[in-house]
Amino acid sequence: MSITRVSVIGASGRMGSEVCRAVDAADDLELVGCFDVDDDLGDLGGADVVVEFSVPDASATNVAHCLDQGVHVVVGTTGWSESKLAELGTRLEQHPEVGVLIAPNFAIGAVLMMAFAQKAAEFYESVEIIELHHPDKVDAPSGTAARTAELIGAARDRAGLAAVQDATTSDPDGARGARAHGIPVHSVRLRGLVAHQEVLFGQTGEMLTIRHDSFDRVSFMPGVLAAVRKVGDHPGLTVGLEHYLGIA
Numbered sequence: 001m002s003i004t005r006v007s008v009i010g011a012s013g014r015m016g017s018e019v020c021r022a023v024d025a026a027d028d029l030e031l032v033g034c035f036d037v038d039d040d041l042g043d044l045g046g047a048d049v050v051v052e053f054s055v056p057d058a059s060a061t062n063v064a065h066c067l068d069q070g071v072h073v074v075v076g077t078t079g080w081s082e083s084k085l086a087e088l089g090t091r092l093e094q095h096p097e098v099g100v101l102i103a104p105n106f107a108i109g110a111v112l113m114m115a116f117a118q119k120a121a122e123f124y125e126s127v128e129i130i131e132l133h134h135p136d137k138v139d140a141p142s143g144t145a146a147r148t149a150e151l152i153g154a155a156r157d158r159a160g161l162a163a164v165q166d167a168t169t170s171d172p173d174g175a176r177g178a179r180a181h182g183i184p185v186h187s188v189r190l191r192g193l194v195a196h197q198e199v200l201f202g203q204t205g206e207m208l209t210i211r212h213d214s215f216d217r218v219s220f221m222p223g224v225l226a227a228v229r230k231v232g233d234h235p236g237l238t239v240g241l242e243h244y245l246g247i248a
């Protein structure tokens, strides 16, 4: 059995510490480095693959360091804008052998929820997303909600659907939520929650709700470990774990 050496960036955080435990427990993986804020990333502990769960402002710089070391990266940190992704794509041209996976959500059920929502999108006039998370989360809307909106928006465009109908003319306090790719998104932050999302589809006389709940961060680990094992076989930039799981 070949052993893959893994380092974790953001290793002291909620996700990073869970990843360290999961890597430690896997027979085919060896945890060779744990890095957090202010640590010198150096040679990344000699890792074959780095897992990056830090903060939106730091992730791009950390990933660039991994590329410069020729190390594959599995990224869970949110906040990857189109411009940051484009910059990363350009940087990857200098390292064509390196694989980078950016996945807004590693829970298999969340990946399926996004795929199901994409499939349903063309059949419904109305759609809204409600994402619910723990109150220590720093970004809103969640990366998962933003990605779901992007997938639904693209499916609606392909189907030639008009913009989501909404007669609201007065909303001084933003009660109708944010808009991502034309889809209303509502963010809830509540002590006791981990990571949850509902996608509501409406049509005259019916409603479809697609919901996923992560009750514990262990729910993300099978996806993270699958990505660690596969990222070397996918050189270049991949956005979304669905592309590694045959779901896309």
Ligand SMILES: NC(=O)C1=CN([C@@H]2O[C@H](COP(=O)(O)OP(=O)(O)OC[C@H]3O[C@@H](n4cnc5c(N)ncnc54)[C@H](OP(=O)(O)O)[C@@H]3O)[C@@H](O)[C@H]2O)C=CC1
Pocket (backbone or CB within 6 Å): 009, 010, 011, 012, 013, 014, 015, 016, 035, 036, 037, 038, 053, 054, 055, 056, 058, 062, 075, 076, 077, 078, 079, 103, 104, 105, 106, 107, 139, 143, 220
């Ligand atoms: N894709 C997925 O499935 C999931 C993605 N996430 C995303 O992962 C990210 C992390 O979430 P979570 O673990 O809850 O957050 P935490 O705040 O618990 O963890 C982030 C860690 O990164 C550290 N950090 C800050 N700056 C840097 C830096 N420059 N380099 C390295 N480490 C740094 C933080 O240190 P300090 O606290 O001292 O600043 C902290 O230890 C978020 O973007 C979140 O949205 C979360 C869950 C699942």
Ligand SMILES: O=C(O)C1=N[C@H](C(=O)O)C[C@H](O)C1
Pocket (backbone or CB within 6 Å): 078, 104, 105, 133, 137, 141, 142, 143, 144, 145, 194, 195, 196
């Ligand atoms: O911060 C979190 O906790 C989570 N972040 C990701 C997101 O923004 O979508 C994934 C999951 O929802 C948990």
